[in-house]
Amino acid sequence: xxxxxxxxxxxxxxxxxxxxxxxxxxxxxxxxxxxxxxxxxxxxxxxxxxxxxxxxxxxxxxxxxxxxxxxxxxxxxxxxxxxxxxxxxxxxxxxxxxxxxxxxxxxxxxxxxxxxxxxxxxxxxxxxxxxxxxxxxxxxxxxxxxxxxxxxxxxxxxxxxxxxxxxxxxxxxxxxxxxxxxxxxxxxxxxxxxxxxxxxxxxxxxxxxxxxxxxxxxxxxxxxxxxxxxxxxxxxxxxxxxxxxxxxxxxxxxxxxxxxxxxxxxxxxxxxxxxxxxxxxxxxxxxxxxxxxxxxxxxxxxxxxx
Amino acid sequence: xxxxxxxxxxxxxxxxxxxxxxxxxxxxxxxxxxxxxxxxxxxxxxxxxxxxxxxxxxxxxxxxxxxxxxxxxxxxxxxxxxxxxxxxxxxxxx
Amino acid sequence: xxxxxxxxxxxxxxxxxxxxxxxxxxxxxxxxxxxxxxxxxxxxxxxxxxxxxxxxxxxxxxxxxxxxxxxxxxxxxxxxxxxxxxxxxxxxxxxxxxxxxxxxxxxxxxxxxxxxxxxxxxxxxxxxxxxxxxxxxxxxxxxxxxxxxxxxxxxxxxxxxxxxxxxxxxxxxxxxxxxxxxxxxxxxxxxxxxxxxxxxxxxxxxxxxxxxxxxxxxxxxxxxxxxxxxxxxxxxxxxxxxxxxxxxxxxxxxxxxxxxxxxxxxxxxxxxxxxxxxxxxxxxxxxxxxxxxxxxxxxxxxxxxxxxxxxxxxxxxxxxxxxxxxxxxxxxxxxxxxxxxxxxxxxxxxxxxxxxx
Numbered sequence: 235x236x237x238x239x240x241x242x243x244x245x246x247x248x249x250x251x252x253x254x255x256x257x258x259x260x261x262x263x264x265x266x267x268x269x270x271x272x273x274x275x276x277x278x279x280x281x282x283x284x285x286x287x288x289x290x291x292x293x294x295x296x297x298x299x300x301x302x303x304x305x306x307x308x309x310x311x312x313x314x315x316x317x318x319x320x321x322x323x324x325x326x327x328x329x330x331x332x333x334x335x336x337x338x339x340x341x342x343x344x345x346x347x348x349x350x351x352x353x354x355x356x357x358x359x360x361x362x363x364x365x366x367x368x369x370x371x372x373x374x375x376x377x378x379x380x381x382x383x384x385x386x387x388x389x390x391x392x393x394x395x396x397x398x399x400x401x402x403x404x405x406x407x408x409x410x411x412x413x414x415x416x417x418x419x420x421x422x423x424x425x426x427x428x429x430x431x432x433x434x435x436x437x438x439x440x441x442x443x444x445x446x447x448x449x450x451x452x453x454x455x456x457x458x459x460x461x462x463x464x465x466x467x468x469x470x471x472x473x474x475x476x477x478x479x480x481x482x483x484x485x486x487x488x489x490x491x492x493x494x495x496x497x498x499x500x501x502x503x504x505x506x507x508x509x510x511x512x513x514x515x516x517x518x519x520x521x522x523x524x525x526x527x528x529x530x531x532x533x534x535x536x537x538x539x540x
Numbered sequence: 541x542x543x544x545x546x547x548x549x550x551x552x553x554x555x556x557x558x559x560x561x562x563x564x565x566x567x568x569x570x571x572x573x574x575x576x577x578x579x580x581x582x583x584x585x586x587x588x589x590x591x592x593x594x595x596x597x598x599x600x601x602x603x604x605x606x607x608x609x610x611x612x613x614x615x616x617x618x619x620x621x622x623x624x625x626x627x628x629x630x631x632x633x634x
Numbered sequence: 635x636x637x638x639x640x641x642x643x644x645x646x647x648x649x650x651x652x653x654x655x656x657x658x659x660x661x662x663x664x665x666x667x668x669x670x671x672x673x674x675x676x677x678x679x680x681x682x683x684x685x686x687x688x689x690x691x692x693x694x695x696x697x698x699x700x701x702x703x704x705x706x707x708x709x710x711x712x713x714x715x716x717x718x719x720x721x722x723x724x725x726x727x728x729x730x731x732x733x734x735x736x737x738x739x740x741x742x743x744x745x746x747x748x749x750x751x752x753x754x755x756x757x758x759x760x761x762x763x764x765x766x767x768x769x770x771x772x773x774x775x776x777x778x779x780x781x782x783x784x785x786x787x788x789x790x791x792x793x794x795x796x797x798x799x800x801x802x803x804x805x806x807x808x809x810x811x812x813x814x815x816x817x818x819x820x821x822x823x824x825x826x827x828x829x830x831x832x833x834x835x836x837x838x839x840x841x842x843x844x845x846x847x848x849x850x851x852x853x854x855x856x857x858x859x860x861x862x863x864x865x866x867x868x869x870x871x872x873x874x875x876x877x878x879x880x881x882x883x884x885x886x887x888x889x890x891x892x893x894x895x896x897x898x899x900x901x902x903x904x905x906x907x908x909x910x911x912x913x914x915x916x917x918x919x920x921x922x923x924x925x926x927x928x929x930x931x932x933x934x935x936x937x938x939x940x941x942x943x944x945x946x947x948x949x950x951x952x953x954x955x956x957x958x959x960x961x962x963x964x965x966x967x968x969x970x971x972x973x974x975x976x977x978x979x980x981x982x983x984x985x986x987x988x989x990x991x
Contacts, residue, residue, distance in 0.1 A: 257550070257551070257553070257555055257556035257557075257608060257612045257615075257616075258553055258554055258555035258556060260612070261555045261608070261609045261612060262555070282729070282732070282733065285619065285622070285623070286549050286550070286615070286616070286619040288629075289549075289615040289616075289618045289619050289622075289629065289634075290611075290612065290615040290616075290619075292615070292631065292634065293611040293612070293614050293615040293618075293634075294611055294615075296611070297609070297610065297611035299609060299611065319628075322631050323629070323631060326631035326632065327631075357631070357632070546737045546738060547737065548728075548732065548737050551725050551728075552721050552724060552725050552728075552754050552755065553721065553722075553725065558755055560737070560755075560770070560771055562738075562771070562773065562777075564773075564777070568773065570772045570773070572755075600771070600773040600777065602755075602771055602772050602773065604754075604755040
């Protein structure tokens, strides 16, 4: 089995939603190559099926079918009657990441952190190993994004969810409209993610048949700097991964930057230069990211990928 | 665990299983499967094992399998039994 | 939080599954009526809701109805292929029934649909040329029959009577008395549906008390109604206003079940029924009885059928409807001559003192 990568190393372009009550999807979507699969216990599961979805997700997590696949579970919001039972079901099965919806402030994260600690103890998991992905879906969440993202060492990512956010802003989410509606929110969580050094994920694109609109939105968020996007259908995975793949030129340049840095270190020079320009740490870090992304995306460069 | 009321869990969709339980004085299990030939025996084993883990010794259990994986069958049996017993799961013992 | 976050699984088979509430969606109901009619079916008045499959333009492609715990009124447009749509409709029906606390369901449909329903977890109980009755558990009928078998009485000639007894009259008592006099033991079944003027619990009580007055002791066993004898599942026409030739098809399922499952459990050899002067549906049922119980080539011993002439009072056959008419008009003195003591006492309790003429 491959050694588990830390969130910083693992590609995190795609997070595929799977309703936790859907046995067929839970049995098959691991083959589609999403970077993360998210079993949902919240909105896609009817109240009547909350109990059985919990059992399905618990058993799926324990099953060899899902061993080694990065799984996130979206539990119900902290103030619902389902929250605690959801946590018990998934921590007892050793879930890697818990996604908490409707996060409005850091206090919620601290509360979840404490709950996870108790349950890790109860079920014999290594303390601190259950990570948190916070979903921001309201004005409060957006303005508190930095506090949320830095609220706990368990935080591995912050995501934006558009529908409830738009309602909170007294409008309705319209994917076809121009992106200014979500601009502030996107920037807020992006900044929070960068300050906290965690991942950030953009909103889902609900119209699975509108590839053009989907790719337009992906281009926007890639330019902004997002790490990835939540998805609702396996069909969206490949277009997303392709859009996020660096171009061969970008990859080639990244290799040259890394080579220059390695060379400078070898000869003991404190400053790295390439093509007459100074290259500092952020550029080198970005180059490493590009190369990792290239590897995961299967981008080839003349002369081979290192 | 004792089954007190009729209960059902699962769906008839492909890759799922529909499990129905009702109270009885004896234990009767009936399994029908779309993949009876290849997996019938294994499914019956999984069901029996799961009932054993839940401590179910009496009840009428019918399983309509539509090609579900092992973990789905286990979860559906658990679901129906817990609903039938009107009990909450002990996550350590499932 | 609405489901508007787009996580519903994509529409498959090009169909969207929805619901028509029979009480509120007049337009939807008309569309369903049209689809059923095109399949040669009527829209039964007791169906509460329909699961529907529609194409992208909203046109109705298939429907499946739920009436209490009976799934029926299934129809689909000719271009609908495959079992996928039926499975999704059935899943919706199961969900709606489960929401209403009903997990043990019956299905009443054309024999051609038998295989599909068996693939959906249903088990056939009885089949005629026109209809098949199924239930969604392998243990329903067999559990019921196992329970009945514990109430067997010894004897060579064992009788059976099925009564609605709405309410229990001297006519019913006379039938029971005559049947008991010809048998070593008699089993009396009281229809269990709450679809009559007097509810099932009351009717059962009046039957027990009325029969107790005959002092037959252990010789007579009174059985509360079940889903398997003259119920909305086995004999829907008895409970619907429909008065047409299809009454015979529905009676066949009920009578078949009686002969193949219920009678053998109790060793019933003879069935007794009163002549039916008034209700066409009951008259049709009685006519079918002779065929299904005594003559049809079924894999179960034949049962002798005896029609007992109705008891007459004042030159008229005693019937429960006469009693109900008397009750409605408040004329309990006329009614008193038609019912035994316990029934009369109950009727008096229903008529408030101020309104008695």
